[in-house]
Amino acid sequence: xxxxxxxxxxxxxxxxxxxxxxxxxxxxxxxxxxxxxxxxxxxxxxxxxxxxxxxxxxxxxxxxxxxxxxxxxxxxxxxxxxxxxxxxxxxxxxxxxxxxxxxxxxxxxxxxx
Amino acid sequence: xxxxxxxxxxxxxxxxxxxxxxxxxxxxxxxxxxxxxxxxxxxxxxxxxxxxxxxxxxxxxxxxxxxxxxxxxxxxxxxxxxxxxxxxxxxxxxxxxxxxxxxxxxxxxxxxx
Numbered sequence: 001x002x003x004x005x006x007x008x009x010x011x012x013x014x015x016x017x018x019x020x021x022x023x024x025x026x027x028x029x030x031x032x033x034x035x036x037x038x039x040x041x042x043x044x045x046x047x048x049x050x051x052x053x054x055x056x057x058x059x060x061x062x063x064x065x066x067x068x069x070x071x072x073x074x075x076x077x078x079x080x081x082x083x084x085x086x087x088x089x090x091x092x093x094x095x096x097x098x099x100x101x102x103x104x105x106x107x108x109x110x111x112x113x
Numbered sequence: 114x115x116x117x118x119x120x121x122x123x124x125x126x127x128x129x130x131x132x133x134x135x136x137x138x139x140x141x142x143x144x145x146x147x148x149x150x151x152x153x154x155x156x157x158x159x160x161x162x163x164x165x166x167x168x169x170x171x172x173x174x175x176x177x178x179x180x181x182x183x184x185x186x187x188x189x190x191x192x193x194x195x196x197x198x199x200x201x202x203x204x205x206x207x208x209x210x211x212x213x214x215x216x217x218x219x220x221x222x223x224x225x226x
């Protein structure tokens with residue numbers, strides 16, 4: 001069974017603090033996405049990483065794809081209350097039988113004012 | 114450019130019944146994927162359709178089936194509903210070759226009594 005493990009599962013921090021969320025697997029992925037989901041809504045795409053070792057920055061968010069394309073991290077600098085939400089990583093693999101996307105269970109972030 | 118839409122938004126069924134959920138893809142996208150998201154969990158991949166054919170499937174029984182139409186809209190059908198089928202069902206559209214960047218609809222909340 002292919003698993004994508006996210007840690008931590010829950011994070012509660014003060015506004016202005018930094019944080020890192022991790023996404024780990026024993027499988028290699030052709031690409032990996034990070035999404036953010038609000039209650040009652042579908043996930044919203046934040047970034048896609050494709051190349052091993054790739055680093056992408058989106059304002060205060062920094063995303064990194066592991067050299068072996070098995071893991072990824074999301075770092076948020078100076079968190080704001082608006083960053084509160086569920087952060088999901090998703091890995092894509094093409095194998096026999098077709099295409100498959102695996103999501104992690106998510107990291108629920110709560111940023112306190 | 115219109116986003117991904119899903120209908121209905123909420124649905125209540127009883128055990129043993131059948132249900133059909135609908136999804137309209139984002140314009141320009143030729144691939145649609147369906148996910149089941151239980152409360153507090155990450156989305157679980159059900160299947161993906163490309164060019165009206167199933168292009169990959171997760172660990173879901175055959176009573177979960179789908180269709181993709183020439184205009185790239187899609188349906189998810191679930192037969193013989195079980196209590197555990199209660200979940201948020203998400204549809205996501207994408208364009209083959211874009212690194213699996215998926216754009217999600219708001220979901221359909223299915224409750225099975």
